[in-house]
Amino acid sequence: MKPIYLRNISSQNLELYDHPFLLEHFATWIKPENYLEIGVRHGTSLISVSKHAKMCHAVDLNFIKKDYADNVILYEMSSDEFFSKIKNIKFDMVFIDGDHNKEQVYKDFFNVKDKVIDDGFVFFHDTYPHNEEMLSASLSNNCWEAVLRIKNEFHREWEIITLPFTPGVTIMKKMSLDKQLYWKP
Secondary structure, eight states: OOOGGGTTBOSSOBOOOOHHHHHHHHHHHHOOSEEEEEOOTTOHHHHHHHTTOSEEEEEESSOSOOOOOTTEEEEESOHHHHHHHOOSOOEEEEEEOSOOSHHHHHHHHHHHGGGEEEEEEEEEESOSOSSGGGGSTTTTTTHHHHHHHHHHHHTTTEEEEEEOSTTOEEEEEEOOTTOSSTTOO
């Protein structure tokens, strides 16, 4: 049986998983009050999620598209700069897809983890590269290593699953192991 991560890949065709579709699906259910997207590029996922969010915070060094809905605030700066400026915002949905270097991916998660509400979600992109070519700095790079480190260090506070769809999406939900029933003290 062909592995799941290879089922949409042939020698003639590489079909990348439509992560904006997945993010929009989750946003219709979560109905984020504060959504954060680190690494916007063309804005496809931001546009998809913004239809379902009360407020969207978008961080990128250089926005390619700048016409967004009224509920989108653009921060044209590094994620490090963004986190040094914001103080009292809590997020219920976060998408990390900026710098794909494992150190920066880890740092982005570390900077946002305490700003995510209980039962809030963090999504990572490019976390399941299907071949060595995908490990180039311009593609997935080594961000998947950050996800493994996060899994090892924060497994008591976060549930985590990586979907093996090229190039991979990791979903994390903030939750203590003793709080499966959040409504129960």
